[in-house]
Amino acid sequence: MNQKQDYFPEGHAFYSALRRRYLIAGVWQTIFFSALLIAIISLMALLYDVVNGAFGYIAYEYKNDPSEYTSTPISELTKEELLSILKENLSSGAYNKLNNEQPMETRSQGELYVLFLKGLLQVDTKQTWDLTDSLLRGAEIRAEAAEKYPDAQLEFRSWLTPQFLTTPMSSKAEFAGVRTAVLGSLWLVGIAIIFALPVGVGSAVYLQEYAPKNWLTAIIQTNINNLAGVPSIVYGMLGLALFVRTMESITSGAAFGITDSNGRTVLSAGLTMGILVLPLMIINAQEAIKAVPDSLRQAAYGVGATRLQTVWSHVLPNALPGILTGSILAISRTLGETAPLIVVGASTFVTIDPSSPFSKFTALPIQIYNWTTRPQSEFHAIAASAIIVLLVLLLTLNATAILLRNRFQRKY
Amino acid sequence: MDNKNFRQFDLKKKPRGFETVVQGLLFLTGILSIFITVTIVYELGKEAMLFFNDPDVTLIKFFTMTRWQPSIGEYGIVALVSATLTTSFIAILISLPLGLASAIFLSEYASLRVRSILKPVLEILAGIPTVVYGYFALLFVTPILKLIFSGSQMQTYNMLSAGLVMGIMILPLIASMSEDALSAVPRALREGAYAMGATKLETSLQVVVPAALSGIGAAVIVGISRAVGETMIVAIAAGAGPNFSFNPLDAAETMTGHIARISGGDLSYNTIDYTSLFAIALMLFLVTLVLNLISQWVVNRFRERYE
Numbered sequence: 001m002n003q004k005q006d007y008f009p010e011g012h013a014f015y016s017a018l019r020r021r022y023l024i025a026g027v028w029q030t031i032f033f034s035a036l037l038i039a040i041i042s043l044m045a046l047l048y049d050v051v052n053g054a055f056g057y058i059a060y061e062y063k064n065d066p067s068e069y070t071s072t073p074i075s076e077l078t079k080e081e082l083l084s085i086l087k088e089n090l091s092s093g094a095y096n097k098l099n100n101e102q103p104m105e106t107r108s109q110g111e112l113y114v115l116f117l118k119g120l121l122q123v124d125t126k127q128t129w130d131l132t133d134s135l136l137r138g139a140e141i142r143a144e145a146a147e148k149y150p151d152a153q154l155e156f157r158s159w160l161t162p163q164f165l166t167t168p169m170s171s172k173a174e175f176a177g178v179r180t181a182v183l184g185s186l187w188l189v190g191i192a193i194i195f196a197l198p199v200g201v202g203s204a205v206y207l208q209e210y211a212p213k214n215w216l217t218a219i220i221q222t223n224i225n226n227l228a229g230v231p232s233i234v235y236g237m238l239g240l241a242l243f244v245r246t247m248e249s250i251t252s253g254a255a256f257g258i259t260d261s262n263g264r265t266v267l268s269a270g271l272t273m274g275i276l277v278l279p280l281m282i283i284n285a286q287e288a289i290k291a292v293p294d295s296l297r298q299a300a301y302g303v304g305a306t307r308l309q310t311v312w313s314h315v316l317p318n319a320l321p322g323i324l325t326g327s328i329l330a331i332s333r334t335l336g337e338t339a340p341l342i343v344v345g346a347s348t349f350v351t352i353d354p355s356s357p358f359s360k361f362t363a364l365p366i367q368i369y370n371w372t373t374r375p376q377s378e379f380h381a382i383a384a385s386a387i388i389v390l391l392v393l394l395l396t397l398n399a400t401a402i403l404l405r406n407r408f409q410r411k412y
Numbered sequence: 413m414d415n416k417n418f419r420q421f422d423l424k425k426k427p428r429g430f431e432t433v434v435q436g437l438l439f440l441t442g443i444l445s446i447f448i449t450v451t452i453v454y455e456l457g458k459e460a461m462l463f464f465n466d467p468d469v470t471l472i473k474f475f476t477m478t479r480w481q482p483s484i485g486e487y488g489i490v491a492l493v494s495a496t497l498t499t500s501f502i503a504i505l506i507s508l509p510l511g512l513a514s515a516i517f518l519s520e521y522a523s524l525r526v527r528s529i530l531k532p533v534l535e536i537l538a539g540i541p542t543v544v545y546g547y548f549a550l551l552f553v554t555p556i557l558k559l560i561f562s563g564s565q566m567q568t569y570n571m572l573s574a575g576l577v578m579g580i581m582i583l584p585l586i587a588s589m590s591e592d593a594l595s596a597v598p599r600a601l602r603e604g605a606y607a608m609g610a611t612k613l614e615t616s617l618q619v620v621v622p623a624a625l626s627g628i629g630a631a632v633i634v635g636i637s638r639a640v641g642e643t644m645i646v647a648i649a650a651g652a653g654p655n656f657s658f659n660p661l662d663a664a665e666t667m668t669g670h671i672a673r674i675s676g677g678d679l680s681y682n683t684i685d686y687t688s689l690f691a692i693a694l695m696l697f698l699v700t701l702v703l704n705l706i707s708q709w710v711v712n713r714f715r716e717r718y719e
Contacts, residue, residue: 021611021613021614022611024613025611025612025613025614028613028617029517029521029612029613031513032513032514032516032517032521033517033521034513035509035510035511035512035513035514035517036513036514036517036518036530036533038510039510039514039533039534039537039580039583039584039587040530040533042537042580042583043533043536043537045548045552046540046544046545046548046552049547049548049551049552050544050547050548053551198441199441199444200441202437202438202441202442203438203441203442203444203445205438206438206439206441206442207442210435210438210439210442211442216443219446220442220443220445220446222708223445223446223449224445225704225708226449226701226704226705227445227448227449229634229637229638229700229701229703229704230452230641230697230700230701231637231640231641231642231643231668231696231697231700232641232643233641233643233668233671233672233693233696234452234456234641234693234696234697234700235452236671236675237455237456237671237675237689237690237693238451238452238455238456240675241455241456241458241459241690242451242455245681246455275448278444278445278448279445282445306428306431307431307435308430308431308434308435332539335541336539336540336541336542336543336544337541338541338542338543338643338644339542339643339644339647339668339672342647342672342675342676343671343672343675343676345675365541365543365644368543368544368547369543369546369644369647369648372543372546372547372550372551372648373550373648380547380551383547384547387544387547390541390544391540391544394539394540394541398539
């Protein structure tokens with residue numbers, strides 16, 4: 001009987017044991033919740049860090065004094081004045097080069113102003129401060145800047161400006177933008193989707209609707225699951241060996257009469273990305289097709305439809321929202337993936353918009369990587385701005401995916 | 413029954429050229445994925461063979477030397493593997509307890525409303541590109557770590573920062589896979605435990621988690637595979653230069669980081685630098701392949717089946 005009492009305490013012992021158990025339960029519940037709390041805090045810290053980097057004070061000097069060029073305050077210069085200043089003071093070679101890129105007369109006042117700052121005044125950034133510092137220690141920063149850089153001007157700057165979106169890459173952080181990078185990313189998405197969407201949906205249709213249950217189908221299925229887990233940099237190596245080297249005559253455009261490029265083109269990178277997102281595409285499309293109830297297929301067969309007619313007119317339309325959601329996930333992946341692009345050979349310094357599949361290219365994440373790894377803090381600031389652009393793009397896409405899912409979701 | 417007329421209506425035997433063609437095309441797209449795998453193995457293997465066929469390179473050197481610099485005859489992949497192991501270990505050390513605890517909270521404790529608020533946080537974390545995590549590691553976590561470890565010789569680029577951030581990156585993956593496994597445990601098991609007088613904690617830890625162990629195990633293995641293959645965080649924050657070290661405060665380059673750095677520069681084909689990258693990539697591919705196969709096997713082999 002003694003033994004039994006050990007297992008089933010009674011009276012006071014019972015309640016004290018119970019209290020202990022509840023206490024332990026409470027402690028652990030707190031621990032479980034703190035794990036999520038840590039995740040939330042990390043996310044907050046990440047977003048804070050990005051925003052913190054993208055705004056703040058900047059101290060800069062002009063290498064050349066503005067009064068050498070004009071007597072009016074430089075921020076009030078009109079387009080015509082800027083034009084004449086540039087024409088007079090830039091060397092004719094530099095002026096003609098700019099004129100060839102885009103006729104000077106057709107440029108806006110803002111663009112000319114940037115040229116004026118860049119080419120003639122030669123802005124030189126001395127120091128930058130992040131947002132927290134700028135807000136909390138404004139007076140100290142002003143004193144510090146006045147002492148360390150007596151000639152410098154201090155201003156609060158948002159690195160994320162409309163101009164940041166519309167200007168191409170530049171070697172000076174103050175004038176750099178993400179225009180070529182965003183366009184490059186869009187090209188990549190386009191090429192990847194043109195490849196992955198039809199192939200992925202076709203593959204999913206085959207596996208769900210046609211494939212017999214045999215060893216080959218099992219291998220295909222396992223293989224797709226494995227491909228989804230292959231590190232992205234390995235896809236990059238595949239792209240380097242296959243598209244950049246082996247198929248160079250096609251991907252460089254040499255087969256189509258383009259002679260001035262090598263295989264490191266947006267086409268090679270886009271196809272690499274297409275292969276990278278294919279497993280994701282197939283798995284999502286399969287899920288969508290699986291969710292179409294069998295009764296719909298039976299109804300189609302019942303009125304005499306062939307298998308293809310059933311798939312085309314009943315299965316695919318009902319699976320479409322799921323397939324679209326999958327495509328958007330694939331697009332998000334393409335936009336954010338960096339490693340394969342480095343391997344395939346994205347250029348970090350491209351100032352010309354990509355105009356054909358055979359163009360050299362850069363992409364948003366490549367720029368972020370490039371700017372983050374530079375030592376100067378002004379490049380970190382534009383890296384933060386580029387991250388904001390990328391995250392906003394991704395957020396919009398994902399919101400669209402959720403919206404689509406809710407809008408078209410049908411319950412059977 | 414007029415047999416002749418009947419045969420006329422046997423639509424199954426009617427030749428349908430278009431259908432056959434489409435079915436053939438669909439089959440081709442279906443086996444394309446196998447073709448991709450074969451191409452990966454072939455292309456990586458071809459270049460890696462060039463590397464191993466170099467008379468100077470031996471498998472013994474490859475696996476025992478502790479320095480890696482192929483251009484001057486140092487072929488010790490261990491110098492890169494050590495960094496991969498260190499960063500992955502830190503990442504799993506962070507993401508396994510946090511991810512599992514988050515999963516238990518979401519699946520066992522959270523009410524529907526709390527879940528609908530907290531789950532998106534994990535989804536957002538999972539959707540952030542890794543290059544952004546790299547920025548975060550180098551410009552936020554590293555400065556904080558430097559404050560904490562100000563006494564020791566901590567380097568600006570270090571494996572600890574990269575590993576920690578990688579852990580945060582993998583957390584949502586482990587959390588969502590584990591949560592799926594936990595939610596798949598039938599309600600009857602929980603009700604049984606409650607009927608015996610178990611508290612919620614005892615039910616969760618002693619009944620639900622063991623029942624979902626195969627799914628959780630698979631999640632961990634997939635997490636490891638993700639950590640081994642992760643590139644951008646380590647390329648940005650862990651350091652540039654192979655270094656045989658297991659000290660988290662040291663700078664060292666992982667296998668992926670090395671591929672990214674070398675291939676990002678000007679690389680000429682048919683050099684030992686070029687072919688050695690493929691040897692590393694082949695190793696990466698095989699390691700992650702084995703890990704993924706194990707995780708699938710674990711799920712299938714140890715799954716508790718409830719009818």
